[in-house]
Amino acid sequence: MSLTQDLPRRLSASRGTRAGLLVLAVGIVCLLLEQSLPWLSIWPAEWTVPTTQWIGDGLGAVLDALKPAMRAVSAVLEYPMAGANWLLNTIPPVLLIGLVAALGWYLGGALMAALGFFGLLFVLGSGYWSESMNTLALVFVSVPLALVLGLSIGILAYEVPRVKAVVQGVLDVMQTVPTFAYLTPLLVLFGFGPVVGLIASAIYAAPPMARNVLLGLERVEDEVKEAAVMSGGTRLQQLFLVELPAAMTQLLVGINQCLMAALSMVIIAAVIGGFNDIGWEVLLTMRKAQFGQAFLAGLVIVVFAIVIDRLSRALATERRRYDWRIGAGIFAACALIYLVTLSSMPPVAELAWFDGAAASVDQSVGEFTRQNGAGLDSLKNSAMFYMLLPLRIGLDQAVLPFTWGFQWTPAMSAWFFLAAAVIAGAAALSGRTTLATVLGCLAIILETGVANLPWPFLLAGVAGLGWVAGGWRLAFFGVGLLSLILLAGLWDRAMLSLYLSGASVITCALVGGALGLWAALSKTAWLVLQPICDMLQTIPLFVFLIPVLMFFQIGEFSAFLAICAYAIVPMIRYTRHGLVTTPPELMEAAQASGATTWQSLRDVRFPYAVPTILLGLNQTILYAFSMLVIAALIGTTGLGQSIYLALGSADVGLGIAAGSAMAILALVADRLVQGFAKAQREALGL
Amino acid sequence: MAHAVETRGLWQVFGGNAKSSLERELKTGAASDDVASVLKEQGLIPAVQDANIAVAPGELFVIMGLSGSGKSTLIRSISRLVEPTAGEVIMQGEDLLKASKSRMTELRRTKMGMVFQHFGLFPHMSVIDNVAFPLKVRGLKRKERHAKVREIIEMVGLAGREEAYPRELSGGQRQRVGIARSLAGDCEVWMLDEPFSALDPLIRRQLQDEFLSIQEKLKTTILFITHDIQEALKLADRIAIMRDGRIVQIGTPTEIVLNPVDDYVRDFARDVPKGRHMTLDEVMEPINGAALSEGGPQLSTSMTLEDALAGCAMSFEPIPVRDGDGKVVGVVRPELFARALGSDT
DSSP: OHHHHHHHHHHHOOOHHHHHHHHHHHHHHHHHHHTGGGGGOOOGGOOOOOOHHHHHHHHHHHHHHHHHHHHHHHHHHHHHHHHHHHHHHHHOHHHHHHHHHHHHHHHHHHHHHHHHHHHHHHHHHHHHHHHHHHHHHHHHHHHHHHHHHHHHHHHHHOOHHHHHHHHHHHHHHHHHHHHHHHHHHHHHHHHHHHHHHHHHHHHHHHHHHHHHHHHHHHHOOOOHHHHHHHTTTOOIIIIIIIIIIHHHHHHHHHHHHHHHHHHHHHOOOOGOSSSSOOOHHHHHHTTTTOOHHHHHHHHHHHHHHHHHHHHHHHHHHHOOOOHHHHHHHHHHHHHHHHHHTTTTTOGGOOTTHHHHHHHHHHHHHHHHHHHHHHHHHHHHHHHIIIIHHHHHHHHHHHHHHHSSOEEEEEEEHHEEEEEEHHHHHHHHHTTTHHHHHHHHHHHHHHHHHHGGGGGGHHHHHHHHHHHHHHHHHHHHHHHHHHHHHHTTTOOOHHHHHHOOOHHHHHHHHHHHHHHHHHHHOHHHHHHHHHHHHHHHSSSGGGGGGHHHHHHOOOSSHHHHHHHHHHHHHHHHHHHOOOOOOHHHHHHHHHHHHHHHHHHHIIIIHHHHHHHHHHHHHHHHHHHHHHHHHHGGGGGSSHHHHHHHHHHHTOOOOHHHHHHHHHHHHHHHHHHHHHHHHHHHHHTTTO | OOOOOEEEEEEEETTHHHHHHHHHHHTTTTOOHHHHHHHHHHTTTEEEEEEEEEEEEEEEEEEEETTSSSHHHHHHHHHHHOSSSSEEEEEEEEEEGSSSSHHHHHHHTTEEEEEEEOOOOOOTTHHHHHHHHHHTTOOOOHHHHHHHHHHHHTTOOTTOTTOOOOOOOOHHHHHHHHHHHHHOOOOOOEEEEEEETSHHHHHHHHHHHHHHHHHHHHEEEEEEEESSSHHHOOOOSEEEEETOOOOOOOOOOOHHHHHHHHHHHHHHHHHHHHGGGGGGGGBBBEEEETOOSSSSEEEEOBHHHHHHHHHHTTSSSEEEEOTTSSSSSEEEEEEEHHHHHHOOO
């Protein structure tokens, strides 16, 4: 059969090819008409709907109506907060350290006791004790609120099946709406002050608890539930005597996640100010470029996070509890130390055991950046010039004498497209038609830049991906939601956010995928990587900003690095997990068929791991979006910046609109990747 | 005689709008098989169709079928763990499907007990707390309920393990806990859903024997589910065989083995050593003037073929068979055994 006869059959073959061709056609048409029809690349301002203003006005009215009641709530909440604050600041530090160490012993033996003891001792020595206690007081009051809220939501969703879908949708959205976006309406409702942080962290920490409650209850064996029914328990007896206790392990996992989320949010909420807590201290010292102190305060946060995380995790693992009498002994010893040192103990604020270290960190970082300034700059500039900028504004604008040493000309564009066409054509002729269309689309993106992409091309792309991954429903879902951004006039900012998160996600996927592969192949590698991953996942988002700022100053590249550092973890973990959990009989079958290690990796383990790796990619995307907003603090453009600005000016309309746009981007990306993962799982019969 | 448990026209259909669809189809007066196939065409799943069983007080009634035949769903419809779509479940004159929620709770506390295939033990409770749970939900004080269940725990052979947790027990011990718990609430109708299927063959036989001796003592009415024909034949007073949601045959073990209504039931019975279940009155011929030798093996009508065969394996003469009064009522010849024990000829 000749090629010409063969081609049409091949072209009509797959779903991916048809979608790809359509998207490519839209892209080419847009490029050709760009000059004559400028509205194709830039959505005209007169076509936008003043959504931001509507949301501002509408929500403003609602908020105004709610305000008196909320202010009353705020006033009531002042009491437990003041109480917790007073308590934590009044307990002598040594006694609290003893208490935590004793608890650590009881939950996890000597290791946990040492962690609690030295961790808090470090906090005490840092001189940030009272700031830390202020933060802790917020966590102490917000976590019970979040737990009650999460437990109620979880039980409600479990009990009333009709509510469940709604609740899960709301939880999904709550997790994708960026944290800063919560703060603006709360700020208007509750006024400046720590209560905003408290409420925000309670709202932010409730969903993980609710999810775990629902998951735990659903996972209780059916027969256990039926046995409770047949024993003649009323519904309440079934729930509280059997189902919730049987789900206890999952509930404790929920408590752990709830604590961590609350801590993270309390620290983020410090940007509002008005409360002398540890997050505020980090911000303050960062703004004053006192990196040594910022680093120290950041470390205090990290230590807190690790102590709280590991202790609450020890609570969730089912193991025997250690002898409480030794714990009591530990506490008694600390009490004794307290009594002995009572007279000689200086006020906690004056403790500064590590100030010397902080100063020397400051100095050596300064020294390091002075000496390697050129190297750091060239690293930053090459990443900017050769990767980030072309991705953002396209080769046609990014290639300048200043950056690449020559000027991009229309002739080069023509050659570029010609080369792309040749490569794509070769791929098409060898039967990989889908790949060919994808290559074509990539060429257009690279030439134009994400920020300047014609909107019909992007919408067509989302529609095509959605159609391939999950059919018409998914396609409509994606296009519908993205059109909202277009109509609201937030498109250009959304594209900037898309570009930066896209760049980070691609980097994370490549680097994280490679690290995950390495960890799957070598046990030693995983021994090294695992603690790093654990660490990176425990650190509150905020703290990632400190080291990148120390070396690369404010700017897009720093934001990019911070996002990558945070978002790479799931990619590593899931890639490794997917590759490691290939069923042994599959690998044995490959080996028995005579496959080399590499062949069995490529042909057996990798295809099997694809759904898991896609889930990792999905997590990475969500992580990148949540960090994107935090990174606005150190200079990014786009939606994150708008959300941050809205917070500063208490502009509810802009905050919510930009926050929703961000959530829409994250949701669409999430659904697309999950669609592909599901299709792949079904193809494998999993 | 009033039945202990009776179902009349019980249907369990899964799927959206199952109730209205079923009601509409039943109104047409079509045969239940036709109704079921119409429902299937609509994408609904008739898991139990038109089940009619009547269990006498003290009877050990076994429901048998392959997985997916609807036997578990049937027992769950009777106990209303799932809400049946149509029909009646009469327990001691009361229609359970009309009982209120609180009445059902009351009935489960006082009249029903259930044992589960995978035990369904509460993982966070010790053995004694598991067993005493039905008393706890009735509001009995801790001391009182513990005192009450000690005897049951002893009866199932778990004395000394009261404070152990389910994860510390072997499979057989776990099911003993399950059995004890189902008995703690003074049950009158005892439902067991494949209670021994998850156990090793040796443990299974041991628990079956103990189960029979418990039954001897308590004389409760029992609904017992199994997919194992041997187990069914060993335990049952009567057996109901289910297939695709339908009850295809109800009968005593002998009836099931000797007169299977269709190939499905025959397939079940095929692996059964018939000699162990068939009695001589099923194979003997009329005397018809045959010369009866005296002094041969002593046979009676209620003897199983296996026992009889052992007695007369060496004889070639027709051997007389006597009824309970010692009167000769028939003869057997060795070739009749061969024919009877052979496969379905």
